[in-house]
Amino acid sequence: MTNENPAALIPELALLAGAVLGLLAGAWLPRRRQWPVRALAGAACLVGLGATVITAATTPAQIVFGAAYAVDTATQATRATVLTATLLALWLSIDTVDGHRRESEFVVLLQLGALGSILLSGANDLLLLFAAFLLASVPFYGLAGWAGTGRTGEAAMKYYLSGAFAGVVMLTGTAVLYGAGGATGYAALHEGLGAGPAGAAAVGLVAVLAGLTFKAGAAPAHFWVPDVTDGTPAAVAAVVTTIPKIGALVGAYRLLPGAIPVQVVDWPLLLAVIAAVSMTLGNLAAFFQTSVQRLLAYSTISQVGYLLMAVAVAGRSAEALPGLLFYLAGYAVTNLGAFAVVAALPAARTLDDYRGLARRRPALAAALVVCLLGLVGTPPTAVFLGKLTVFTAAVDGGFGWLAVLAVVNTVASVFYYLRWIAPALRSGDPAAGSADVVHSRSRLAALTAAAASVLLGIAGGAVLPLLGGALIR
């Protein structure tokens, strides 16, 4: 082994160090003054971001630790997105966790989950993929139960049980694929599966995808999303609907063309069907929600559907990878922005509570409108450019029907986003009252995210070319 190069893993190591040191420090700090743990986590993210930028600019793509871990454009982009999202999540959660007796746990679990998500994106070996799956799952189970109230207990239990089931299925799939292909490294597996039994390969792939779709919150493994999102504080919901998705989708993108020969298993069609079902189910279920967090939960399911379109045409369109990575970045910022608005108004839980927001809190209402229209894909926000590239990739890759379905779904999604925007712009007081408690730091995070979502879209010309290129094998 000559490529055991820890210097290639500085962002991952920074997160790990931030988490471990934070855990130790949290044990010694007074219960109500644990902010240094948060500061440490922020510093870890910044170090990781710095290292990502420097290595992306200076070091060519490489595979490290045998053939286990790939550090290429996709990994670097995931690092940048996950670390930025983690920073944003730390920021929008300040008002929720500050002074809480389990503050350091929140921060540590967030960092470990983020680390798992990054590892998912770089994993080039089924065993590492599974380990990363666990790392991206277990901390978030804890995070779901973090607030410790009755509803979060239920959410955490549901998340844990479905996650444990998905994990077992994924492990079985890993074993089956190993049996069929005789290897766990993607390149070797690709070779082995070409000559192996197609039936076993198909079963193994579906089982492995069960784990990844669970992490991404895509149909049919999406049942945990609404309950966990609705049952946890907005800060936690923001994290679990954003950060694991990034790694899971990039991980799937790396796994499918890298390890599964198309002539053995028709995975593009499988992914296209998953994408179609996700976007449609998510949208239909979101239609008549009255709880804002539940509405956002279903909206994230439909967003995963659009994102999976890029995975379905992986390797068949030059636009697929830049589209996926850019869309993920735009989605992360915009979705966190929407959740930050929710976190800024802790008393407003239903759509009706947002009535008259534009009058009382014009800036927050503007951030909400920008983020929700951003999720629709209105130009010039980042998600628009992401959608444009992904739709182009889908048409280019021969899935024109999927692009048409995505367009129809996008129009349908306008309906429920407007159900939220319309009362916010209406005059009059909220039905429940008391929506005037505003968390100022979450509010600032929301404004920043909304601005970033627009700026990323406008600056897409500078970002998009950086995301091109093929994956390293």
Add this chain to the structure above:
Amino acid sequence: MSVVLSLIVFLPAVVAAALLCVPSRVPGRVFVGTWIATGLADLGLIVAVWTGLPASGGFSFEERLPWIPSAGISYHVGVDGLSLPLLALTAVLFTACAVFALRETRRVKAYVVLFLGLQTVCLGVFVALDLILFFLFFDLSIVAMYFLIAGWGHGERGRAAALKFFLYTFLGSLALLLGFIVVFLAADPHTFDIPTLVTANPLAGGGAAAGLALLAIGIGLAVKTPTVPFHTWLPPAHTEAPATGSAILAGVLLKMGTYGFVRIAMPILPATWRDYALVVVVVGVVSVVYGALVALAQTDVKRMIAYTSINHMGYVLLGVGAAGLAPGTDEQARQLATTGAVTQMVSHGLITGALFLLTGVLHDRGHTYDMGAYSGLSARTPRFAGLFAVAAFASLGLPGFSGFIAEFQILTGALAPAPIPTAVAVTGIVLTAALFLVALQRLFLGPLRIPDAPGAPRPFADLHAGEALAIVPLLVLATVIGLAPRFLLDVIEPAARTLNQLVAR
């Protein structure tokens, strides 16, 4: 490189951003006054561009900056004889609406900021020479208009109409985007740049991709225009929108659809356009007749005018469709049809804008659009009655007004390539004449009847100076174009000739 077009487009947005920093307790007149000044400044710049436009055709005042080079997207703007009249129309209508808005009292700051933003995106659509830039402005016009109808429309029904408008036109815009993607992928190298695509003619070979691209783009534009059967969003949106919103919706936003045909669908997909030109002609004629018939049956005056928009836009489709029929046979006839189609866009914008502002006056006084509630208004409000009559006669195509010039050119041009559809379309003029005469009779003749408020009879004032100042210039312009159209036709004709050559290749 001249930046005058960017200045024209983004001046209102910059002013809007500056106004955002002004506290809203400042009197509303300050905001509206700033808006009027911005509109006049824009108008001045457009006049400068108009005088500087070379007679040769082709794009002028072009600006091109790379925006997202890896996706073939650039910030590319420019004007030619097809877009400049619409650009001028946009500035005129927005300035008229600004003057009209002097009487607005509800949340004036937000209202003016929203309108200035809408002004930027509307101007942007007509100068965009990149499909994605076009789509960006096209889409944002929907968002801004949604907020306008939902925020300043007529209550709960206004919000429902705004939602319908948003969903329907958003579907159209995304269909358009799909079509753009197909064209983008067909071009080699991939690009969204309109002049490059026109030159490359990437789907000249026809086939399924070309048909699908035209279908997607056609549906997208047809929803916005709107044509039968995609028109159902229009009547409620118009009825529930505030008067200024209706004027902009009919005067400017509908033109984005028809402009899309002459700017994008025809020159980029010429062969496919020729193949399906008869479909366009038929859709146009059906819109003409259906719009007129349904308008005839309305008792709500605003709804009636909304349906006449469908009728008038039908003529535009007839004109552009006829240009694709029997190419190369009668150059002059097709030239006439295309020129007439563009003239009709300008004419309809001016006249219908004035009509919608006038119905706003009516609603302001009587709080209803129901024609049955009014009678004999000419005695009480002679100025209002006079202007309404002028606008109605202009709209039904009386010689001496711009509508006549436009419709005459379209029908003359379309007669040779499509004789039967043209003959059917002429009946639309008769129907429009009938419905406007009936409306005038109901509103203005007979014994005086005014909808009373509960309790005391309300004062029913004639047109105020501010309202007249907004409406009269529109009608004066429509008359000037009707009497001395050369200044407009000289700009349109070279561009129309170029367009016909592009369609015929």
